[in-house]
Amino acid sequence: MKKPIFIVLTLVLVFSCSSQTDDQTQNPNINNLGKGDTPNNDPNFSIEETCFDRKAEILKGNRELFLSDNLRWSCSDVAGVNTNNEDSRGQEYCEYFAALRIPPSEEGGLFGESITLGRNLETGSTPLSLTLTEDQKFYLEDHDSDVLGSCVFTSWHNDSNLEIPACESECPQVQGLPIDADKFRMKLPFNGNEAANYLVEDCVNAGLSGDYEKGKLTDELDPYHSDYFRACVLTDRAGGLSWRKSDTAVCALSMRLSECGCVDDAVDAAELLVPIVDTQNSFRGFPLGGWKSINSLPSGCSYVELGDNSGTVVVCDLSGNDILSNSNDLKGLCRSRYADNIVVHIPIPTQAFTCAPGDNQYASTCTDEPWIVTQ
Amino acid sequence: MDRYAIILSTLLAFSCSETSEEAIQTCTSGKCDGVGDYNFKSELVDNDDPVAKYLLKNANENGTISGDYSTFLDGIGQEMGCGKETEKTFTILMSNKDHFPRNIVTRCSDDAIRASEFTLSTQSDNGELTDINPSDFKMIAWDKNQRRYNLYEAKKSSSGDGLSVEVQPDSCLSCHTQSTRKGAPLIEWTPIMNELTNPWTLWNAEPDFRSHRFDELLNPNVASGSVYKTMTHQELLGSASDFELITRRAIDRVVSARLRDRRDDAEVGKALDLLYPLFCDESANYSSENHESGEVSTAVIIDDALRYLYLQIRPDNWPHSWLNDGRMRLRSVQNNLPPVNVMPVRGESTLQVEVGLVSRGSLSAEAVIALRALDYKRPIFSEFRCSLYEARASDLRKNFLLESQHETVSDLLPILFGELMQMEDSAGVTRSLIPQNGGVYANSELDVSSPVESIYAGQKSIEDFALELEQYFDEVSASSDRRALESERVRRGCLARQLFPSAPQIPEISCL
Numbered sequence: 040m041k042k043p044i045f046i047v048l049t050l051v052l053v054f055s056c057s058s059q060t061d062d063q064t065q066n067p068n069i070n071n072l073g074k075g076d077t078p079n080n081d082p083n084f085s086i087e088e089t090c091f092d093r094k095a096e097i098l099k100g101n102r103e104l105f106l107s108d109n110l111r112w113s114c115s116d117v118a119g120v121n122t123n124n125e126d127s128r129g130q131e132y133c134e135y136f137a138a139l140r141i142p143p144s145e146e147g148g149l150f151g152e153s154i155t156l157g158r159n160l161e162t163g164s165t166p167l168s169l170t171l172t173e174d175q176k177f178y179l180e181d182h183d184s185d186v187l188g189s190c191v192f193t194s195w196h197n198d199s200n201l202e203i204p205a206c207e208s209e210c211p212q213v214q215g216l217p218i219d220a221d222k223f224r225m226k227l228p229f230n231g232n233e234a235a236n237y238l239v240e241d242c243v244n245a246g247l248s249g250d251y252e253k254g255k256l257t258d259e260l261d262p263y264h265s266d267y268f269r270a271c272v273l274t275d276r277a278g279g280l281s282w283r284k285s286d287t288a289v290c291a292l293s294m295r296l297s298e299c300g301c302v303d304d305a306v307d308a309a310e311l312l313v314p315i316v317d318t319q320n321s322f323r324g325f326p327l328g329g330w331k332s333i334n335s336l337p338s339g340c341s342y343v344e345l346g347d348n349s350g351t352v353v354v355c356d357l358s359g360n361d362i363l364s365n366s367n368d369l370k371g372l373c374r375s376r377y378a379d380n381i382v383v384h385i386p387i388p389t390q391a392f393t394c395a396p397g398d399n400q401y402a403s404t405c406t407d408e409p410w411i412v413t414q
Numbered sequence: 415m416d417r418y419a420i421i422l423s424t425l426l427a428f429s430c431s432e433t434s435e436e437a438i439q440t441c442t443s444g445k446c447d448g449v450g451d452y453n454f455k456s457e458l459v460d461n462d463d464p465v466a467k468y469l470l471k472n473a474n475e476n477g478t479i480s481g482d483y484s485t486f487l488d489g490i491g492q493e494m495g496c497g498k499e500t501e502k503t504f505t506i507l508m509s510n511k512d513h514f515p516r517n518i519v520t521r522c523s524d525d526a527i528r529a530s531e532f533t534l535s536t537q538s539d540n541g542e543l544t545d546i547n548p549s550d551f552k553m554i555a556w557d558k559n560q561r562r563y564n565l566y567e568a569k570k571s572s573s574g575d576g577l578s579v580e581v582q583p584d585s586c587l588s589c590h591t592q593s594t595r596k597g598a599p600l601i602e603w604t605p606i607m608n609e610l611t612n613p614w615t616l617w618n619a620e621p622d623f624r625s626h627r628f629d630e631l632l633n634p635n636v637a638s639g640s641v642y643k644t645m646t647h648q649e650l651l652g653s654a655s656d657f658e659l660i661t662r663r664a665i666d667r668v669v670s671a672r673l674r675d676r677r678d679d680a681e682v683g684k685a686l687d688l689l690y691p692l693f694c695d696e697s698a699n700y701s702s703e704n705h706e707s708g709e710v711s712t713a714v715i716i717d718d719a720l721r722y723l724y725l726q727i728r729p730d731n732w733p734h735s736w737l738n739d740g741r742m743r744l745r746s747v748q749n750n751l752p753p754v755n756v757m758p759v760r761g762e763s764t765l766q767v768e769v770g771l772v773s774r775g776s777l778s779a780e781a782v783i784a785l786r787a788l789d790y791k792r793p794i795f796s797e798f799r800c801s802l803y804e805a806r807a808s809d810l811r812k813n814f815l816l817e818s819q820h821e822t823v824s825d826l827l828p829i830l831f832g833e834l835m836q837m838e839d840s841a842g843v844t845r846s847l848i849p850q851n852g853g854v855y856a857n858s859e860l861d862v863s864s865p866v867e868s869i870y871a872g873q874k875s876i877e878d879f880a881l882e883l884e885q886y887f888d889e890v891s892a893s894s895d896r897r898a899l900e901s902e903r904v905r906r907g908c909l910a911r912q913l914f915p916s917a918p919q920i921p922e923i924s925c926l
Contacts, residue, residue, distance in 0.1 A: 074735060095708050099707040101626070101705055118743065121732070121738035122731065122732070126730060167730055177677075180673070180674065335622075337659060338523060338660060339525060339526040356525070356527060358663070363770075363773055363774065364766070364769055365773070376662070379612070
């Protein structure tokens with residue numbers, strides 16, 4: 040017979056803060072060695088090495104980023120993005136966190152307040168961990184296959200101020216949290232419309248001016264012969280980060296548009312791909328989907344309907360067992376279980392681009408859709 | 415001779431037979447058509463699952479129903495409240511059957527938790543190896559009351575008047591309930607998805623991903639078979655990536671149910687059965703490099719449980735790639751070795767028992783890390799770790815004295831774990847393998863004859879062990895030589911074949 044669950048009123052959920060100050064003072068080994076929270080904080084970081092890595096992942100793995108009508112990448116952060124020193128996860132125009140209601144301490148008991156774990160704030164983030172009482176553990180175990188929490192993925196740009204049409208009646212909720220900009224809009228400074236717009240502009244401009252590192256076209260062993268590698272290195276010069284999938288993919292598309300004569304004005308190109316905020320064509324953020332299509336999602340995930348079909352907020356199930364077994368870092372579970380298959384898409388207005396490469400050095404490599412980078 | 419070989423020579427002779435002719439023909443439990451006064455429905459009354467409910471309403475007293483797999487899917491889907499529009503088919507090529515495809519069908523497929531309540535899997539071909547047999551399939555269904563999967567097998571009835579269903583067929587058990595290692599506890603039916611992670615080598619990864627080996631190995635005759643095509647029609651085809659999520663939910667169900675044993679009244683046998691998967695392998699999974707990308711799960715070299723365990727100590731501020739990322743990038747390939755392909759790694763269901771015991775507070779993360787630090791370069795198939803269990807478990811089972819403070823199985827777990835983490839030194843004195851003042855005895859490779867004194871030389875802090883693992887991780891990922899990895903793959907592959915009847919064919923290995 041299973042032991043009954045005891046009510047322990049004095050025990051409450053205790054958060055352990057993810058801010059590092061306390062831990063650092065307690066543990067002198069922390070951050071004295073090893074790698075930082077992002078790849079460029081690794082003492083051995085090199086742009087060339089990271090571009091080789093990204094190129095191998097993107098062009099030789101099974102996640103296809105460059106399609107005819109979409110540019111895309113997964114929400115999952117690349118290897119090297121972690122919580123060392125600070126929680127830097129959420130680098131790909133997609134931020135994620137866990138949301139749940141504090142579990143009851145007894146069968147039939149009430150759920151507590153709604154909380155988020157690992158959600159980015161303007162500075163720092165909400166706590167990563169929750170500490171469960173024995174009774175809460177029993178409750179979660181008794182409800183191990185019930186959905187008691189959510190992984191939230193958002194691509195809502197930090198500078199988009201669009202209202203939520205669905206809130207004109209009643210705002211949709213996630214685990215008891217009404218959707219609003221405060222909690223569900225991305226926070227990291229680079230996860231914005233403007234940053235993406237500028238990146239397109241800068242990479243197109245570089246392509247148009249020819250002022251960037253180029254390989255010898257006739258030398259297949261020259262790493263810059265690779266369209267992706269060339270764009271990856273250029274990303275850094277254009278103000279992006281060469282270790283991100285998103286920045287390098289956006290820059291590769293932009294560079295190829297210019298190399299192949301598909302655009303002649305960087306501002307126009309940027310406006311076509313990422314309309315700046317508060318203009319007629321502006322949008323909330325890049326739509327989320329799956330690898331199958333822009334509007335498919337992995338099993339256990341669904342869209343939060345904001346009323347604008349933007350597809351920018353997705354929730355995925357966290358079961359009682361998930362919460363019990365991963366209470367120290369549910370955001371990490373969101374990353375490992377779902378983030379690789381939640382995909383950020385940039386629709387490409389293919390009709391707007393007619394390519395005439397002229398005498399560009401790379402003219403011979405240009406197809407009708409040169410933004411489909413294959414090498 | 416390797417001790418594994420000696421043990422394996424005495425293994426129980428399980429075969430992963432898909433039909434288990436012997437089990438069917440003996441009919442000792444009255445499970446065949448029309449035997450005496452056998453009442454099929456009486457076998458179902460205790461089963462609280464959608465298949466049982468469907469059968470109780472629709473089968474005759476001999477357990478026979480007219481139709482084929484689709485009849486069952488529609489009926490069971492109705493019981494689940496999951497219509498045809500929620501159906502998905504996932505396909506695996508069975509490497510032990512000339513890569514003949516097995517289709518696994520779910521309902522409520524967009525909801526992995528619901529979908530894990532029921533699956534139907536095809537079993538055989540049409541007799542000519544050109545299509546799937548629509549009248550030979552197995553089903554599993556989650557029993558909410560008994561917290562286990564119930565098993566069902568449907569075949570053409572001997573009288574030819576429909577499909578006859580067998581409840582809890584023995585033929586499912588040899589693959590799904592234990593390793594063949596002598597002394598392994600019998601566990602409830604546990605799901606198997608050998609290649610659980612991307613690139614899901616023998617699975618159809620489309621439409622979400624490009625498949626790894628599926629397209630090249632699928633027999634084109636079968637691919638054009640009418641049943642196969644109907645089942646995998648574009649609207650029904652599901653990617654292995656989604657079946658991974660569903661399988662993980664199924665594993666969660668089984669493991670969580672098993673871990674509830676710790677709440678039972680104190681019983682040494684139950685506690686030891688829960689500790690077994692920490693020391694010995696009950697299951698294996700198989701990882702491959704993501705196509706030609708060089709990206710592979712860290713689990714091929716470092717036990718994935720270690721990541722969870724370290725995060726239990728502290729959720730952040732770890733400066734180590736092996737711990738933070740869960741994947742690694744192998745640098746250039748030399749020596750003409752192919753990418754890492756179907757490398758056995760510690761089984762997810764085995765690992766989750768360990769993680770669950772720690773997250774539920776039955777064992778400390780530090781104590782389990784101390785175990786994992788022993789022979790750590792063998793995250794799976796460590797004869798040393800398993801020998802710790804086998805050396806003492808029988809004696810503990812017989813002679814451990816329960817005391818009044820031992821109320822539940824959970825109370826016994828840390829005590830018995832401590833007992834198992836011991837060995838005798840050269841003077842015959844019993845010594846603990848958990849350092850008294852904390853930390854671990856980190857030893858990359860050990861065998862059963864390794865003396866305690868040398869094991870003790872590896873003592874270091876938990877933090878320093880994490881650093882040692884990072885150096886190992888860096889060394890492997892930066893190396894341009896994959897021979898060591900390949901050698902370990904062969905070692906593990908041969909053991910997997912011997913221990914797990916469900917092991918896939920592992921390419922390019924030859925075993926003695």
